[in-house]
Amino acid sequence: MSTPEAGEFLRWKKDVDQHDYAAASSYLSIRFGESQAGKVAAELRKLPVISRRANDILRATGRTPLPLSDPGVLKDLKKVLAGQKLSPILVAEADIADGYHRLSLAYALDPYATVPLKLGGVSAPSPARHGQQSV
Numbered sequence: 001m002s003t004p005e006a007g008e009f010l011r012w013k014k015d016v017d018q019h020d021y022a023a024a025s026s027y028l029s030i031r032f033g034e035s036q037a038g039k040v041a042a043e044l045r046k047l048p049v050i051s052r053r054a055n056d057i058l059r060a061t062g063r064t065p066l067p068l069s070d071p072g073v074l075k076d077l078k079k080v081l082a083g084q085k086l087s088p089i090l091v092a093e094a095d096i097a098d099g100y101h102r103l104s105l106a107y108a109l110d111p112y113a114t115v116p117l118k119l120g121g122v123s124a125p126s127p128a129r130h131g132q133q134s135v
Helices: 003-006 018-031 032-047 054-061 071-081 100-109
Strands: 050-053 089-092 096-100 116-118
Touching: 003 018, 018 032, 018 089, 018 096, 032 050, 032 096, 050 054, 054 096, 054 100, 054 116, 071 096, 071 100, 071 116, 096 100, 100 116
Parallel strands: 089 116
Antiparallel strands: 050 116, 089 096
């Protein structure tokens, strides 16, 4: 089976699971504080689900995909193999606020897979984020 064929096993829900907004807010609170995180999470709830390619999301957010051996990625792989649908990811402030494991799985199966997401609060990314050194 080729990688694009493997990517066809990914099935996505039409909307984001409610608990994912709380997870996004928790992550964003570390970066921006509670008040700003709450505002961004509330904004994300109102936005429509759109889609982008997995490789483009990773590049734009400055993230490297997690390996298939990562416990969270394996958990999502088990869901996919059981026929369950995955929740769309949340991208805010040019970062993955929730769904990093799901995105990494999609990328591992097919880097060009279309991934549903909500995209909000985009600002210029800082060059030294996510372990990357500024040049």
